[in-house]
Amino acid sequence: MITYLIEFALLHLLFYLVYKLMLSQETQLKFLRFFLLGSTVLALIVPILEIPAPSEAVFVNLATSVYPTFEINPTGSNFSSWSWIEITMLALSCLFALKFVSGIIQIAAYYNKSVEKHINGITVREIPKLETSFTFFQWIFIDSSHFENPEDIIQHELGHAKKLHTLDMVFFHLLTIPFWWLPSIWLMIKELKKVHEFEADEFALKVNDKTYAKTLVQCTLRAHGMNLASSFDDAPIFNRLNFMKKMKKKISIWKVASVTALVAISGAMFACEDELESEIKRIADESNQQIDYSADVKAALDELKQQNPNTEYVVVETSLDNEASIEKLNSYDPGQIAKIFVTKEGDHKRVVMIVSQDSELFNKTVEVQESDPTNEVFTIVEKAASFPGGIDAFNEYISQNLSYPEQAQQLGVEGRVFIKFIVEKDGSLSNLEVVRGIGAGCDQAALDMMKNSPKWNPGEQRGHKIRQKLIQNILFKLPS
Incomplete structure (x- = not known):
């Protein structure tokens, strides 16, 4: 939730700056309104979208799996699941909700004490002694006796009603409750x-452009309680009068294209998952014993298994930089290779092959692996690395060695921390790294806990110990 709020806030602020710097002086009202509403909706949606980031096929040199999620909860009698920050924010949100509801109630009260009246064929709600006029959906509230030219004012308010401006205001004021x-x-x-206001002015000008500007000035002066000499240079009035003069000016194509590109790029940047997050999600959705194949390799392997259900297949891969392995592989019979791929890992190319386990090629691959343990040929893991005593023992270790950081409790931070690490052939853990975290001390706490872990049982392949990459998922959860 915190990540969503931050991303929404950054996106919405960015969109506002784009509008203010590039569009606020334009006169294409439909486009301006569309941008203000559309960019806000986009900022609400983009943080929950997940667009996979484009990347080249990469084959990982280590068998990879995700250990089951472990949930950690705060302990101690001095902890309150509601921090003062959360209580303050919730209280203020409640106040804005009450303000919104009271506004609706006030409008309903105006409606109840108003009288329906028809002026120049337009239905209005007449309220005696109403100082100003306003529109709520299709209801136009006015005291026609209060204005010298009420027809102009009614046309202005009718413009608000016809263009459904109330919907925009309801939408934005609902957003002010949580934001x-x-x-x-x-x-x-x-x-x-x-x-x-500009759209309503434009609508009214189409009916009577001779008296409308004069009516606009008179109403503003009356609202301010000022005479003509002392307040004719009122800035909002000049803005609206000047706007009327240049209302037909079109927005430049380059500006529309620039704004569209900026919005699209910024939205994509927030929506795209980074490469590590994509890897985590893909691995988590697959079996805990699943090696990390690229999509094309996995698709080919699945197809071969469907075509030959009684044949066991294995994936073999090596770097093209490994001249000894390449020379060895070149001596194999191509007919024994079911599928072959060339993938790219950074600046290094790799060869990935699918062969059957009973083929001569598979046996030779194992021989190469046994005779030269430093080469880069790897195969499917038959026995995954594990914590001594199994999952239950590992969960017990975590519960005894990991505490919910006080900072995270006070800030109300919760979520998942993913720790990537390698179980070496001797069972020790190396290359520990937080690949996705939530901050507030949780990432470091989880990382320290894994660094202090006792040795694991290493993974095995055909009786040989191998290095295996694992990802541990730890869920920090506050009491509901």
């Missing part, structure tokens, strides 16, 4: 109100 703390939400509301 009251995000400045770009309030700034976008301010910009959207301007666009709404």
Whole structure:
């Protein structure tokens, strides 16, 4: 949840800056309104999307598996699952929710005390002594006696109703309930109100452009309680009057293209999973004993198993930089190779082959592996590495050696930490690395716990100990 909030906030702020710097002075009102609404919806959706990042086929030199998730909960009587930060944020969200509801109730009260009236064929809700006019969906509230030219005001309000501006405001004010703390939400509301007013002005000008500007000035001066001499240079009035003059100006194509590209790129950057996260998800969805094949190799292996269900296949791979292995493989009969691939790992190319276990090639591959343990030929793991005593013993070790960091408890941080490591041939752990974490001390706590682990039982292949890469998934969970 915290990751989502951060990504939404960054995206929404970025979109607001794009609007302010590149679009706020434009006059294509439909496009401006679409951008303000669409970019906000996009910022809400993008953080929950997962677009796999494009990458070249890579074959991992180690058998890889994911150990079952272990859940760690806070202990101790001094812990409260609700930190003061969470309580404050929730309380303020409740206040904004009450404000939203009270606004709806107030409008309903206006409706109940209003009287339906028809002016120039337009239905309005007449309320005596109403100082201003406003629209809520299709209801136009006004005291027509309060204005010198009420027809102009009604046309303006009718523009709000026809263009469904209330829907925009309801949407954004609902967002202020959970996101009251995000400045770009309030700034976008301010910009959207301007666009709404300009759209309503545009609608009213089509009916009566001779008196509308004068009515606009008179209403603003009356609202400010000022006379003409002291307040005619009121900035918002000049903005609206100037906008009326340049309303037909089109937005430049390069600006539309630039904004579209910026939004698309920024959205893709937040939505794309990084390579390590994609690896974790793929491995987690597969068997705990599944070697980490590239997609094309796995598809070919599955196809061969379907075509020949009684034949056991094995995947063999080596680096093209390993001249001894390449020379050896070149001496094999190509007819014994079911499938062959060339993949790329950084600047190094590798050969990946699928052969049957009873073939001469498979036996020669094992001989190469036994005679030269430093070469890079690896095969499927028959027996995966394991913690002494099994899963239950490992869970017991974690529960005794891993505590929920106090910082994470106070900040309300929870989620999964993935630790990648290698079980060496002697059972020791090496290359420990947090491949995805949640911060607030949880990543380091989980990493330290794994570093202090006793030796494991190494993985085995055809009776030989091998190095195996594992990923441990630890879930830090606060009490509900």
